[in-house]
Amino acid sequence: MSKTQVAELLSLSVPERIRLVQTLWDSIAAVPDAIPLTDREREELDRRLDAYYRDPGAGSPWSEVKKRLQGRG
DSSP states (O other): OOOHHHHHHTTTTTTHHHHHHHHHHHHHHHGGGGGGGHHHHHHHHHHHHHHHHHHHHGSOOOHHHHHHTTTOO
């Protein structure tokens, strides 16, 4: 990406840049196997998955978390 392209992106309004980041993140999340994990990260994910299986009711559904993060919950 050229400096000019970066400058154009940085000239977007904050809401536009947030939407861009969301779009980029969604495109990354769509191919999870392309994201390399370290052994430590994999162990942490396994630990969290085990905790979920032990007590699935301990967490919150994504819809509730999203509402809280958006200030509506």
